[in-house]
Amino acid sequence: MDGQDRVRGCLLGGAIGDALGAPIEFQSLREIRKHHGTDGISGYVADWRGKTGLITDDTQMTLFTVEGLVRADHANGSPAAGAGDAPVVEAVREAYLRWLDTQSHHASPPADLPHRTGRLREEGWLYSRRAPGNACLSGLHRHFPGPAPLGEPGPVNPDSKGCGTVMRSAPFGLVRAASDPRAAFETAAACAQITHGHPTGYLAAGAFAAIIAYLMSGEALEPAVHRALELLAGYPAHEETTAALRAALELGGPPSPERVESLGGAWVAEEALAIGVYCALAETSVERALLLSVNHSGDSDSTGSVCGNLLGTLHGAAALPPAWLRPLEGRDTIERLAAELA
Template sequence: MDVVDRVRGCLLGGAIGDALGAPIEFQSLREIRRDHGVEGISGYVATWRGKSGLITDDTQMTLFTVEGLLRARTGPGADGAPGGGAARVVDAVRQAYLRWLDTQDHHTPPPADRPHRSGWLREEGWLYSRRAPGNACLSGLHRPFPGPSPLGEPGPVNPGSKGCGTVMRSAPFGLIARHDPREAFEVAAACAQITHGHPTGYLAAGAFAAIIAHLAAGEALEPAVHSTLELLATYPAHDETTAALRAAVALAAGGGHSPEQVESLGGAWVAEEALAIGVYCALAELSVEDALLLSVNHSGDSDSTGSVCGNLLGALHGVAALPAAWLRPLEGRDTIDRLASELAG
């Protein structure tokens, strides 16, 4: 399996999981079973916004993360992967997130009258749609960002927030730094601080990026998680993320996978729980299709856990393993493919 296949698989798999979970994000398990049967949803729900395969802010922000990383890597002054040093990457990614913010504040692309507004992705009209964006992501981007704090200390923006908006957008850091999981970890954690300052929020993002880096380099999932746990333990304030990942590994090893087991890991509204649920479902000995369905059929933040699980499975197995019936109608597929090709280059 080549790098392009893993990168495409990761980004498309995340978008599929996101689109599966979006219609049931705010439903309880009881409500999901009432509306869709005891097994929950078995595919895209066409009644959500009147279409099938629609993505949410999770995939939107992931795509703008990719664009920011590409700009850091190829723009003037870039001097190495993932692009010109951590400060340069953080600035480029923040500028990309400001372009994403335009898609939430406007119905069509506004005039390019500020430096951050230049970029082809902001010209994609289909992205100009609010899909339940996270409050911390929105509020954080409206505040000045002086730069990230040392890892383990509260960040300068929303220092009490550890929402899952950090994790759901962070797979691309592992894809671009696939030969250096520590670099993927640290840059993802620094960029998570753009909007979320709680150490658990940004360390969980770093851990996710490190796992993706291991997978993109061809490693199996369980060793990737264990290696990431060893890396995570070298940073202060890692305890909540470490505990969540260990719980996910232990639960996956026990078998008998069910929505109730998913919910034992939390509701996924916070970063470490979203990461744990995505990892648990990806580790379960299930088909890609069944693992993705397990990752969304629960009472919590279904689109984020579906996105994380899909990123993991796509990076692990490549794009060919993704269900074709879910890939064909996926919103933004051509744009995702274009960004994946550029990122893998």
Template sequence: MHGRDGMSGTEGATFRSRVRGCLLGGAVGDALGAPIEFDSLNVIRRNHGREGLTDFVHDWRGKVGLVTDDTQMTLFTVEGLIRAGVLQREKGVGGAEVDIVRNAYLRWLDTQEHQAPPAADGLVRTGWLREQAWLYSRRAPGNACLSGLRRNLGPLAGPGMPGPVNPGSKGCGTVMRSAPFGLAAPDASSAFRLAAECAQITHGHPTGYVAAGAFASIVFFVSRGGTVSQAVRETLRLIAERPAHEETTAAVEAAVALAGEGRPSPEAVETLGGAWVAEEALAIGVYCALVGEDDIDRALLLAVNHSGDSDSTGSVCGNLLGARHGEAALSQSWLSRLEGRDTVIELADDLTDLVIGSGDPRPDRYPGT
């Protein structure tokens, strides 16, 4: 990770807004899709009308605006990247990002296995984020994420080879947590590399980690001012040089072609798959962001109203368009009811301070690794 010293005040403010927008937008999309994640399109329309879901709705607990493991893991990704950046800046220690992010995911695992913050255990289970009581709630976490974190990681795979953990899994759990790599990286290639490496912490299928890297690259480009279309084109060129890119490339190209046809609809979304696997989640998120780039509300609703993994596709679309337009473009009605909003903003600002070199996060928040 590298600072961006020399960024002007205006540029820094814009980037801060985009980082907030990326994380808040992803959380909003996640919360919109969560109550209908396992519903077919027919059931969604039967329960919510012909237009499908049009607002936050109560979940089975009778609450609205609750996020899932997608947002939870994204926040712990941010925390891991901040810790890695602080370690590099203060002690000159680089290259430990994968181990540090994995430790952050172990803190997330505690939120799935305990009802409140457990006793601190060395450096792995310390820090500010793990003390946020609202995170201690099991929100349908993916099996590969859970099982992968219970195994030793071992050496990472070479490019295009199956990773050491869950080598046959390419679930969307790699993509839905990977936007922060694009926000923190100094360039798109670095965003791709680190997201792909950290995806191997839980998912070893090459497509699973290539799709995560591609998503991080797209986020990098839009958070630096590119349009979604430009970001996708640049990312397709970047991943064409990577081994095992074919499934991800085909899925994203299908999304681009579908967007070019116009007439967006849930039926069109479903031609791209169910989003239970990484490349399909990426493709649906990209498609909805492309056709709804100038109308975030419309894009997010399109991203969740389908028979597949609605919270993950809503999250991916929200990450992209939030990074593209900044937090001001997000619906205040949705933000005002979003679970954990203050925590998301604080993490976003700490990450921004580190990236643009405008200050260091408080040491008590991000101790050790």
């Protein structure tokens, strides 16, 4: 399997998991079972608009992360994953501001786009507001002087550790410096501070990017998580993220929604990461793992997205269920961005 297939798999897998979980994000497990049976959903279900296969802010922000990294690479003429490199952080922040524009003012691209225009900014389907996280929105409205040293509170929303850091951070592990997981970790953590300043929030993003980087280099998932834990231990304030990942690794017994829920609700970063990792490890089938990752009472689209990123990187795009790829919103755009990043 080549790197390009892993990149495609990561971005498409994350989008599939996001689209699976979106319609049931705010439903309890009891409600999911009431509406869809004991096993929960078994594929895409219609949202309140009667539509299926629609992505959320998780995939939107992931795509803008990709655009920021690609722009930084083109501008610098070098791989876009230096360890917290200021031009890379600024390029990613500018991309997030373009995402913010799509969420703030218009229902479609305006005739006269502002100076931050990028190709994604011109995609009309991205202008749908899909329950974006409050910290992501508020953080982007604030001045960002640059990231704090890792382990210290960041300058923006210093008490926020929401899952909005993790769900957008897989691309940092995909860039050409994936042979240096520490650089992927530190760049993801620095860029997470653009909106979330709690150390657990941004260190969880760093750990996720490092896991993706190890998978890109050919590691199996469990060893990749262990190696990311070794990296994580070198930073102050790692304890919450470390505990969550260790809980995911140590959770035994047959996979079930109840075991998923024992890891938390995934509204915070370390829990979303732990659930995504657990589900990707607990099931041998990509399809079953993705369904496990969304059939629970917590933040189903974020855990589905994280699990899909992991599985897609591990197995490549060919392993993703074709029935879920065909109706996926924005698939052509995701494929184009995957090619640019690869």
